[in-house]
Amino acid sequence: MKITSKNVFTVEDGNHTVAPNLILVVRGNTRRFVFRYSENGKRTDKALGPARKLSLSDAKALADELRSKLALGEEIKTRRERKEKENTPDVPVFKTYAIETIDRLQEVKRWRNKKHAQQWRNTIEQYAFPFIGEKPINEITREDVLNLLKPIWLEKNETASRVRGRLENILAYAVTDGILPSNPAAWRGNLDRYLAPQSKVKVVKHFEAMPFSVLQDKVRCLIPANNRTRRVILFTILTASRIGESVPARWDEIDFKNRVWSVPPERRKDSKPFPHRVPLSTQAIDLLNSIERQGEKIFDAPNRKADSRYSLTGLLKRMTGTDATMHGFRSTFRDWCAENGVPEILAEKSVMHQTGNAVVQAYQRSDLLEQRREVMQRWADAVFEKIED
Known part of the structure; x- marks a missing residue:
């Protein structure tokens, strides 16, 4: 194919001869001109420059200049190499x-x-x-x-x-x-x-998850939920959420009438541009109703800076006497789902994970809120089962 100014940016990948000794090298989005010649029986390429900076006519003129030097037995130097030789700064460090x-x-x-x-x-x-x-x-x-x-x-x-x-x-x-x-x-x-x-x-280190039977016993440490630490830990467990979603939760994200917590897009780890709806169990609603509103954020103390964060995992370990982490409760929830016949798609959507391949995701756009509502209520009932006995 003859390379012209009209097709120089559209030809497919490969090495395209433009003129004697002049090659257009195309690799994906990269297009550069190269002067190719033989030196001491060895093929040598001299980079002339990218096509977006060096026009086709200029590339041909430069190739003609280098070819003339080659015929006269002169040293082949590109303009860039001559500049470097003259200590003219051309390439940044x-x-x-x-x-x-x-x-x-x-x-x-x-x-x-x-x-x-x-x-x-x-x-x-x-x-x-x-x-x-x-x-x-x-x-x-x-x-x-x-x-x-x-x-x-x-x-x-x-x-x-x-x-x-x-x-x-x-x-x-x-x-x-x-x-x-x-x-x-x-x-x-x-x-x-x-x-x-x-x-x-890489040694993969998983978050330490608390076995469900242990959680049923240790949840007693969070009752009564009469301080902010116990409240946010309990809310995180009941909603199977990440602390990056639960700790900054705001009152205006809670729809008490429909019993839904809407996690805004900026706190979604999957970067989707719309809120993630979390169905709230009876226990989660009761917990929220027990908290006195002292600001826009549910779990913020009045004397604490708005953007401050604190280590819940350290507090959790001291309170329960275990090595469990806050994130590990999500694994506990998933294990419970697997052992109690919860469909995979409901379990995954409950922890804000993508489900299925690209085709499945294209057709399965519903967040299955009502089906997940039943799952989250069963989860909360199971968590509190030993306390309620």
Whole structure:
């Protein structure tokens, strides 16, 4: 196919000959011009620049210039290489490029959490800057990436994996910008040849869940629910929710008439743009009715800062004498569902998990509120069964 100014941005992946020695290399969204020639019997490619910055006519003119030099036996140098030789700053160092690229990512990805970009900066500054911070982007190699990852890959695998992923994202922009020919931080077909897979290194630590029979006994520690700690722990158990959803709960999220708690989108871990409805059992409604309203938030004390958080797990362990965590109660609920014939889809929707594959999700749009209402009432009755005997 003849490459023209009209199709240069639409041709499919591959190496396309544009003119003698001039190749258009297309890889996904990356399109760059390369001057290809033979040097000492070895094929050599000189990167001329990305198609979005270098027009087709300019690429041809540059190829003609280099071909003439080649015919005269002169040293082949691209404009970028000549600038580097003259010590003209052309390629930024990693430190500068990384910070600028994180800003670009924040704009493109529309990160909802304001702290997300700062977390990226912190990990890159801590783990990458000491090794490649002052190195020009176009000189970063796979060996550089391995040198910064290997010291932490086994000892801090989760952190190391996160650093690698963020490096790959940042350096992907360098490839797109025509600064790097390939991504030295890519995993497949690259780093996976030198580093053990995360599944073989990472030790998965599950949240300590309290067996249901133990919960039935230990729930006595929360009765009477006469302080904020007992109330929020009990409410979290009864609703099978995350503390990130229950602790900040507000009175205006509770529909007492329909016995529903609507968790707003900003507190949904699955990022869906609408509230998650939680059917409230009789016990949950009674608990809410026992709490005096002292502000907008249900579990906030008047003298506590609005955004303050406190460790419920530590308090829970001291109160119950167990190693159980707050998040573990969700596992307790799921185990109870499995042992008591609760359909999988109802159990999963009750803990705000996605259900089924993309096709199932497209057709199963109902949150099955009324069916879940029966499940949550059965759960609450079971939790309090020994107390009510």
